[in-house]
Amino acid sequence: MFAGKTTHLMRCVERERARGRTVFVIKSELDVERFGEDARDALIAHDGKRVRFDASDDGGRVRAVRTLDAAGLGADAAACDAADVVAVDEAQFMGDLAPFARRCAEELGQTVYVCGLDGDYRRERFGGVLDLIPLCDTVTRLRGTCAECGDESLFSRRVEASEDVVRVGGRDKYAPVCRACYVAASTRERGSASAR
Numbered sequence: 001m002f003a004g005k006t007t008h009l010m011r012c013v014e015r016e017r018a019r020g021r022t023v024f025v026i027k028s029e030l031d032v033e034r035f036g037e038d039a040r041d042a043l044i045a046h047d048g049k050r051v052r053f054d055a056s057d058d059g060g061r062v063r064a065v066r067t068l069d070a071a072g073l074g075a076d077a078a079a080c081d082a083a084d085v086v087a088v089d090e091a092q093f094m095g096d097l098a099p100f101a102r103r104c105a106e107e108l109g110q111t112v113y114v115c116g117l118d119g120d121y122r123r124e125r126f127g128g129v130l131d132l133i134p135l136c137d138t139v140t141r142l143r144g145t146c147a148e149c150g151d152e153s154l155f156s157r158r159v160e161a162s163e164d165v166v167r168v169g170g171r172d173k174y175a176p177v178c179r180a181c182y183v184a185a186s187t188r189e190r191g192s193a194s195a196r
């Protein structure tokens with residue numbers, strides 16, 4: 001988390017739109033829990049930057065969905081199929097990600113951008129993001145800044161006591177950390193659990 005994934009996706013979306021291409025942006029409905037109704041039709045990064053398309057935009061949309069199938073996309077399924085570009089944020093929450101992305105790229109000829117977490121706070125695979133790797137033209141792994149020592153961050157450490165894998169949130173629940181700080185925190189936590 002905090003690696004700049006959403007910010008990077010926003011730049012890709014803005015570049016495609018500047019070239020006159022229609023972009024359909026899909027994000028997780030879970031973001032609505034975190035940011036409120038505003039998150040239904042806007043991409044939102046941790047620094048508050050937002051990308052929203054207005055009514056005058058050429059068929060491009062930002063939509064928060066539960067699933068990537070016709071049930072999730074509902075009335076927007078045709079607009080999604082018709083877009084030149086499909087961009088998916090928070091892809092770790094999307095079931096059937098690889099079949100969806102493959103259909104977009106290979107049956108519909110769309111340009112597809114997908115951004116999401118490959119691993120959860122335990123550093124285990126998160127949703128279907130890793131299933132895309134063998135299908136991609138390009139993979140970019142971004143890094144943020146370790147919240148504890150300032151080195152580059154690689155992992156998301158959960159700072160709140162909860163063991164649910166899916167736990168929507170930001171700085172209140174997670175900190176981006178480097179390997180050394182992740183391992184040090186895990187060792188501390190294991191130590192305090194065994195002392196109890």
Ligand SMILES: Nc1ncnc2c1ncn2[C@@H]1O[C@H](COP(=O)(O)OP(=O)(O)O)[C@@H](O)[C@H]1O
Pocket residue numbers: 001002003004005006007008044045046047143144145146147176
């Ligand atoms: N520790 C951090 N490392 C990097 N960026 C951070 C950090 N804390 C806050 N930020 C902010 O988060 C922004 C990136 O947010 P975002 O694009 O939403 O990342 P992601 O989608 O990977 O979680 C940065 O531009 C920066 O303003």
Ligand SMILES: Cc1cn([C@H]2C[C@H](O)[C@@H](COP(=O)(O)O)O2)c(=O)[nH]c1=O
Pocket residue numbers: 001002005006034090116117119120121122156165166167168169170174
């Ligand atoms: C590590 C981890 C994250 N989440 C949630 C927390 C946020 O709502 C998103 C990640 O958003 P970001 O744009 O990458 O910052 O995922 C989770 O549910 N479980 C986890 O283990």
